[in-house]
Every structure is written in C-alpha cells, then in structure tokens.
Amino acid sequence: KKVIFSGIQPSGDLTIGNYLGALKNWAALQDEYESYYCVVDLHALTVRQDSAELRARTLKNIAIYVASGLDPKKNTLFIQSHVPAHSEASWLLSCFCYMGELSRMTQFKDKSQKVGESVSSALFTYPVLMAADILLYNTDLVPVGSDQKQHIELARDLAIRFNNLYSPTFTIPEPYIGDTGARIMDLQEPDKKMSKSADNPNAYVLIMDPPDVIRRKISRAVTDDLGVVKYNESQPGISNLISILSTIAGKKPEDIEKEYDGIGYAKFKSDVAEALVEELQPLQNTVKQLLDDKPYMESIYKSGAEKASYVANKTLRKMQKKLGLIPR
Ligand code: ATP
Ligand code: MG
Numbered sequence: 001k002k003v004i005f006s007g008i009q010p011s012g013d014l015t016i017g018n019y020l021g022a023l024k025n026w027a028a029l030q031d032e033y034e035s036y037y038c039v040v041d042l043h044a045l046t047v048r049q050d051s052a053e054l055r056a057r058t059l060k061n062i063a064i065y066v067a068s069g070l071d072p073k074k075n076t077l078f079i080q081s082h083v084p085a086h087s088e089a090s091w092l093l094s095c096f097c098y099m100g101e102l103s104r105m106t107q108f109k110d111k112s113q114k115v116g117e118s119v120s121s122a123l124f125t126y127p128v129l130m131a132a133d134i135l136l137y138n139t140d141l142v143p144v145g146s147d148q149k150q151h152i153e154l155a156r157d158l159a160i161r162f163n164n165l166y167s168p169t170f171t172i173p174e175p176y177i178g179d180t181g182a183r184i185m186d187l188q189e190p191d192k193k194m195s196k197s198a199d200n201p202n203a204y205v206l207i208m209d210p211p212d213v214i215r216r217k218i219s220r221a222v223t224d225d226l227g228v229v230k231y232n233e234s235q236p237g238i239s240n241l242i243s244i245l246s247t248i249a250g251k252k253p254e255d256i257e258k259e260y261d262g263i264g265y266a267k268f269k270s271d272v273a274e275a276l277v278e279e280l281q282p283l284q285n286t287v288k289q290l291l292d293d294k295p296y297m298e299s300i301y302k303s304g305a306e307k308a309s310y311v312a313n314k315t316l317r318k319m320q321k322k323l324g325l326i327p328r
Contacts, residue, residue: 021145078304
C-alpha cells in the first residue's frame with residue numbers, strides 16, 4: 001500500500017478551510033492507502049500559544065479527525081510531540097537545508113509580517129520539521145490545501161539531496177491537492193486564504209461553529225455589487241462561496257452558476273449557509289461525544305503514537321547511521 005501523511009496545527013480552532021482543503025479529502029483516501037494523520041502541536045508552538053488552550057485544541061483536533069470519518073483502526077492518528085523522532089529528524093534535515101530556501105517560503109513571509117518583532121527562529125525552520133514529518137514515514141502522498149505546495153516541494157528537495165549525498169533513504173513525496181476546496185478564502189478579505197489564526201472571527205467559519213453563527217458569518221461575507229453568481233477573478237467573495245458550496249455538494253462551479261442564474265445573493269448565501277450547517281452538524285455531535293469519552297480518546301492517540309514511533313524510528317536510525325552517528 002502507498003503511504004499518506006498529513007497534519008493540522010492546533011494553532012486555533014479548525015476552519016472550513018481545513019475541513020474542505022484537507023480533512024474531507026483524507027477520509028476519502030483511507031481505504032486505498034496506509035495513512036498517518038498527525039496533530040502537529042510542535043508546529044503550533046512556532047507562534048505563541050496559551051498552554052491550556054493548546055492542550056484542549058490538540059485533543060479536540062483528534063476528535064475532529066475521527067468525526068470527519070477517519071477510522072482510528074484504518075488510520076494512524078497521533079500527536080506529533082508523542083513521537084520524538086520528528087524533532088530529531090528535523091535537526092538532521094536542517095543541516096541540509098539552506099537559508100535561501102527557507103527565506104523564499106511565502107508562509108514565512110506572511111506569518112513573520114503578522115507577528116512583527118518577535119519572529120521565532122522556529123517559524124523560519126517550520127518547513128524543515130514538516131519535511132521530517134513527511135519523510136519519516138516513507139510518504140508517497142501528502143493531501144493538503146494548495147498553500148502547502150511550496151513546503152512539500154522543499155521536502156522533496158531535501159529528500160533528493162539526502163538520497164544523492166548518501167544513498168536512497170527517503171521516498172520522494174507528492175502533494176495531493178483536491179480539485180475543489182484547495183483554497184478557501186477569508187470571508188472578509190477574499191484575496192487572502194482563510195486561516196484559523198486570523199484575528200477577525202468573521203473571517204472564517206469554524207468546523208464547530210453553531211448553526212446561527214454559521215448563518216451570520218456567511219450572510220456577512222464580503223461580496224460585490226455585480227449581483228450575479230459567477231465564478232471569476234473579479235468576484236473573489238462570490239467565487240469563494242461557490243467553491244465552498246461546490247466542494248460540499250460535489251458539484252462543479254459551472255453547475256452552481258447555472259443553478260443560481262438570475263437568483264440574488266441573499267438566497268445564494270442562505271443556501272451556502274444551510275449546506276454548511278447540514279454538513280457540519282453531525283460532525284459536531286460526534287466530536288462532542290468523543291470528547292466526553294476520555295479513555296477512548298486516549299486509546300486512539302496512544303496506539304497511534306506507538307505505531308507511528310515504530311516506523312519513524314526505523315527511518316531515523318537509517319538517517320543517523322548514514323550520517324556517521326554512532327549507534328547506541
Ligand atoms: P494557521 O493560520 O495557524 O497556519 P491554517 O488554517 O493555515 O492555520 P494549517 O494547520 O496551517 O491551518 O494547515 C492545515 C491544513 O489545512 C493544510 O493541509 C492546509 O493546506 C489546509 N488549509 C489551511 N487553510 C486552508 C484554506 N484556506 N483552504 C484550503 N485548505 C487550507
Ligand atoms: Mg497554515
């Protein structure tokens with residue numbers, strides 16, 4: 001079986017961007033692949049987190065993974081910090097990654113601008129840890145939103161570099177980006193991607209937002225005064241709502257354009273909101289049930305860490321040996 005790895009940071013409550021760009025695709029792939037899905041808590045620490053909130057969100061993310069349809073028996077679900085090999089491999093890979101490569105990463109440029117003075121060095125080396133995450137599992141495919149394409153490209157470059165300098169060690173991973181939903185935009189500034197760490201809560205819909213909040217946020221989403229439901233560059237707000245609806249309904253954007261020909265924004269927005277409510281409500285109920293079952297939650301991430309460690313440690317030992325580190 002081919003291998004999949006992906007993860008989401010517990011850096012904020014998960015948005016429909018995370019759901020439609022990542023999670024929803026993951027569940028669809030679980031029968032075909034051997035899959036590792038991680039809550040990347042170490043990545044979240046690259047920007048300041050409240051400790052109690054980080055703890056709560058890490059567990060909530062595991063519950064959301066399961067509620068999104070990832071069967072813990074079919075997929076290895078774990079918490080990044082539970083598998084120390086990620087940190088160790090990240091150090092080793094950072095010895096082969098150039099400053100110039102990291103300086104070109106658009107995520108770093110965007111996020112470092114946002115945090116201003118206090119940019120951590122870990123925010124800069126974030127993509128190296130991500131490369132370690134991916135490469136430790138001999139990953140073939142990394143299902144992500146399109147914003148992560150550049151990071152996967154770097155993981156590929158590092159893998160190729162290491163393989164060439166030593167001997168074949170890593171599988172070269174490929175990004176897997178869905179046809180729709182790959183880039184859900186900010187509801188208030190539709191030229192930016194939707195992010196869970198945005199400051200304005202009206203910029204995103206959370207997976208766990210209650211129905212009335214979803215309706216309110218969608219009705220307030222920034223659009224335009226053209227009054228036509230069309231998917232095009234000059235209507236980023238409307239196009240984004242079309243993307244959301246098309247990903248949920250499994251329809252092409254063109255079909256949605258046709259469906260809403262001659263229909264106003266109010267009706268369109270209310271349909272988008274209802275589609276979201278309908279999609280998310282069962283998921284939300286499952287998350288709540290799971291979070292009440294602490295022993296079950298613990299059994300998921302503990303057995304996940306065990307399985308993941310076994311594979312990750314094997315790769316890490318190979319790396320160490322090839323680099324000339326003395327085995328214990
Ligand atoms: P942060 O703002 O803290 O970076 P984020 O919302 O960007 O949070 P990440 O944890 O960085 O979320 O990314 C997790 C996954 O969600 C990745 O696969 C990423 O590509 C995907 N993703 C994030 N935002 C979007 C979006 N707006 N549209 C589609 N996919 C997205
Ligand atoms: Mg992000």
